[in-house]
Amino acid sequence: MNGTGTQDTHSVIVVGAGPTGLLLAGDLATAGVPVTVLDKRPREISNLSRAFVLHARTLEELDARDLADRLESVGRPLENLQLFGRLDLDLGGLHSRFRHVLVIPQYEVEKALLERAERAGVTFRYGTEVTRLTQDADGVTVTVASSEKNTGKESGAPATERLRAAYVVGADGLHSTVRKSVGLPFPGHAVIRSVVLADVRLAEEPEALLTVNATGKAFAFLAPFGDGYHRVIGWNRDRVVSDHAPLDLDEVKEITRLALGRDFGMHDPRWMSRFHSDERQAPAYRVGRVLLAGDAAHVHSPAGGQGMNTGLQDAANLGWKLAQVVHGRADDALLDSYQAERHPVGRAVLRSSGGIVRLAMAHRPWSRGLRAAVAGVVDSVAPVRRRATGQVTGVGYRYPAPRGAHRFTGMRVPDVALADGGRLYASLRGGRFVLITPGAPETAAHPYDEGRKDRLAVEHWASDRRTAVLVRPDGYVAWASDSADPAGVEAALERHVG
Numbered sequence: 403m404n405g406t407g408t409q410d411t412h413s414v415i416v417v418g419a420g421p422t423g424l425l426l427a428g429d430l431a432t433a434g435v436p437v438t439v440l441d442k443r444p445r446e447i448s449n450l451s452r453a454f455v456l457h458a459r460t461l462e463e464l465d466a467r468d469l470a471d472r473l474e475s476v477g478r479p480l481e482n483l484q485l486f487g488r489l490d491l492d493l494g495g496l497h498s499r500f501r502h503v504l505v506i507p508q509y510e511v512e513k514a515l516l517e518r519a520e521r522a523g524v525t526f527r528y529g530t531e532v533t534r535l536t537q538d539a540d541g542v543t544v545t546v547a548s549s550e551k552n553t554g555k556e557s558g559a560p561a562t563e564r565l566r567a568a569y570v571v572g573a574d575g576l577h578s579t580v581r582k583s584v585g586l587p588f589p590g591h592a593v594i595r596s597v598v599l600a601d602v603r604l605a606e607e608p609e610a611l612l613t614v615n616a617t618g619k620a621f622a623f624l625a626p627f628g629d630g631y632h633r634v635i636g637w638n639r640d641r642v643v644s645d646h647a648p649l650d651l652d653e654v655k656e657i658t659r660l661a662l663g664r665d666f667g668m669h670d671p672r673w674m675s676r677f678h679s680d681e682r683q684a685p686a687y688r689v690g691r692v693l694l695a696g697d698a699a700h701v702h703s704p705a706g707g708q709g710m711n712t713g714l715q716d717a718a719n720l721g722w723k724l725a726q727v728v729h730g731r732a733d734d735a736l737l738d739s740y741q742a743e744r745h746p747v748g749r750a751v752l753r754s755s756g757g758i759v760r761l762a763m764a765h766r767p768w769s770r771g772l773r774a775a776v777a778g779v780v781d782s783v784a785p786v787r788r789r790a791t792g793q794v795t796g797v798g799y800r801y802p803a804p805r806g807a808h809r810f811t812g813m814r815v816p817d818v819a820l821a822d823g824g825r826l827y828a829s830l831r832g833g834r835f836v837l838i839t840p841g842a843p844e845t846a847a848h849p850y851d852e853g854r855k856d857r858l859a860v861e862h863w864a865s866d867r868r869t870a871v872l873v874r875p876d877g878y879v880a881w882a883s884d885s886a887d888p889a890g891v892e893a894a895l896e897r898h899v900g
Contacts, residue, residue, distance in 0.1 A: 412438045412525075413728050415544055415567040417532050417580050419443070421453075421508065422696030422713035423573035424515035428467070429721030429875075431522035433833045433857075435728050438565070439524055440546060442531035452599065453508040453710035454625040454633060455612075458493070459796025460711040461500040462817065462877060463718040466830040469514050470500070476628070477506030480611050483794065491791045498797055499817045499827070505611055507627050508710055531560075535570060535583045537691050542570045568728060571693045571720070573713070576680065578698035584689040590682030593703050593756055596642040600634045600654045600674040601627070605667025608632075615661050622661035631672065634658060635704065645676045679703045681752050687716075687741045695720055700748035705758035706794045708751050715796060716744050722833055722875035731900025743801040754793050801878055808882035815873050821862035826873065829859045835899050836861055836873040839886050850895055858899050872898060 414430055416423045419441035430437040456464070456473065464470040479502035483491045494501050520526075527548065534545040544567065547560035572580025581588065604624075613624040622636040636657035654674065655665040683700040687693060696713030720740050726732035792798015803811035817827045820838070829836045836859045837850055851858045870886040871879055872894055881894040 412436055412565065412567040413569070414438075414724060415440060415542070415565060415570045416573055417441075417544075417570065417578075418573035418575060418696070418698070419516075419526065419528070420573060420575065420696065420713075421511055421515060421710050422717045423571070424512060424519050425463075425467075425714050426571060426573060426695060426717035426721050427524045428515060428519035428522050429717065429833055430725055430728075431519060431524045433722065433725035433729075435725050437524050438527060438567075439519070440527050440530045440532060440544070440565075443528065445526070445528040452633075452635075452704060453511075453707065454505060455707035455711075456504040456506060456511065457707070457711045457795040458496050458498045458500040458502070459799075459814070460714050461504060462498060462797075462827060463715060464514075465499065465817070465827040466718075466875070466877060467518065468831050469518065472514055473506060473511065474504060476510050477504040478611055478626075478628075479503070480505055484610075484612065484614055491794060493791065493795065496791065496795060496797060497816050498795075499825075503707070503795070505625060507625075507633075511710070532574070532579045532583075533562075535580065535692070537570075537584075541566055541568050542691050544570060569691045569693065569724060571695055571724075572698040573695045573717070575697045576682075576701050578694065580692060581684060581694055581698050584692050586684045586686060586689065586694070588682045588684055590680055590701075592678045593681045594637060595678040596645070596647075597635060597637050597677055597679055598649055598654055598657060598674070599677065600636075600649075600651070600668075601631045601672045602634060602651070602654070602668040603630060603670045604632055605669065606664075608666060613662060617661055620657050620660035622658045624658075624662070624666070632666075634668070636661060643676070645678055647676065649674045649676055681756050683745075683748055683752055687745055688737055693720060693724075693737065693740065699744075700752065702752045702755045703758070705755045708755055708794065708796075711796060712748065712751050715747070718876045719744050725833065726900065729900075739801075746802075747799050750793065750799070754790075808879075808884070810869070810871060810879045810882040813879050815871070815877055815879060819864035821864050823864075824861070826861075827877065829861055830873070830875060830877060833857070833875045834859050835875060835880070837870070837891070837895065838863055838873065839870045839891070840866075840868050841886075850891060854895065854899055858895070874898075 413436045416427045416437060416439045419439050423439055427437050427439045461470050481494050481502045483493060483503050529549040531547050532544055533547050536543050544565045546563050546565060548563060549560045572578050574580055608624055620638045625633050634654055638657045638660060651671050655668050658665045680701050684694055687699050695716040723736050723740055727734055727736055797814060800814060801812035815826060817825050819825055826836060834857050838861045841862055851860045870883050870891055872881040874880045880898045883890055
């Protein structure tokens with residue numbers, strides 16, 4: 403059937419079935435929000451992905467979704483992250499359950515997130531491309547062209563449909579149709595051109611799990627897939643050509659030799675390509691009922707492996723807020739805090755990843771001297787080292803707090819021990835808030851979770867801490883007080899949990 407049809411209203415439509423969209427959709431469905439994911443690609447998870455690491459903060463968020471242990475069993479931990487030359491970050495001192503970076507290809511992360519989303523009841527529409535969207539005071543109308551077989555069409559032309567949702571989230575990447583449809587610019591520029599990608603077998607196994615180096619003339623990065631292939635990312639200052647220029651294995655080998663001293667006997671490439679790396683950020687992550695997350699909101703260089711991680715953390719921030727608003731437990735203004743909290747983080751990631759790649763590309767004597775000086779400062783000055791490590795791993799960010807709020811408000815909470823022998827991030831599972839109060843469970847004097855058992859867990863400190871803390875579903879402090887006054891706690895719960 404050609405023509406235009408109208409589908410039943412969805413509470414939320416997520417455009418894009420990459421890691422960001424999958425985590426967000428799973429969170430919404432777990433919270434009881436009807437959600438549909440649209441993706442123009444067929445239903446398959448490609449192994450041709452660029453992301454290869456999960457940082458500590460992302461692993462914490464995945465732990466709160468009962469996925470971290472599964473991914474830890476598949477990936478390989480690395481306690482020392484080398485960015486270039488002498489600049490190494492020792493992650494063993496992180497105040498986290500995950501004192502390492504997990505080396506794991508993106509498709510393994512997508513597989514786990516997809517299975518979770520499907521179990522939670524997310525509806526997926528593959529082969530469905532968004533062509534236009536409009537919004538009004540009550541919702542968003544999304545026009546799509548669908549080539550799915552279940553449309554019942556007999557001809558090969560796509561069917562056009564109009565879908566209706568209360569909110570739409572664009573997680574549709576660099577060339578986001580959602581972002582363009584709401585008229586948002588994507589200012590920025592290409593920070594590096596003609597980067598080569600290749601998946602190859604190696605005759606010689608590298609000594610390190612991740613192998614990376616920069617010489618000023620070239621840089622290269624090697625990471626294992628775990629299936630006998632390695633991903634190579636490389637760049638040669640003397641070979642900057644169009645993304646569409648032919649690429650062969652000899653060029654990949656040459657770049658690797660320039661940066662790493664040898665090519666490890668590369669052979670049998672299964673895929674090779676070129677790309678350029680942009681630094682861009684949308685000025686707003688929200689326009690009315692339309693929001694952006696992941697690469698649709700910000701893109702940056704792959705240096706430091708922060709791209710997928712930042713998008714997943716966007717989704718963790720946004721999901722519970724959308725759920726609160728859709729269920730009528732919070733005013734629509736709560737969604738403005740997504741912009742206030744995540745836009746500065748996106749900007750900081752652009753700066754840090756851009757700084758890393760520029761230092762890696764340094765080739766003039768003065769710039770290479772600067773690189774050596776920066777590496778020396780990071781290595782020898784403890785506060786600078788902690789700040790750099792906190793930025794790259796994501797554990798160092800905190801969100802702005804209202805004037806007069808408790809000093810803990812907006813802080814990330816590590817995986818603290820609880821009085822019953824449990825731990826915080828296990829208690830966060832199911833998308834719940836967690837209220838941690840002083841005292842043992844049997845001394846609880848107020849049924850704070852009465853009527854809130856589906857979205858609030860009441861726990862108690864394993865230590866003698868006297869502060870009452872309300873932890874948001876994404877692991878940050880929503881409210882805290884040095885007094886566990888029942889009336890004050892109840893007021894905070896009413897304001898934040900509903």
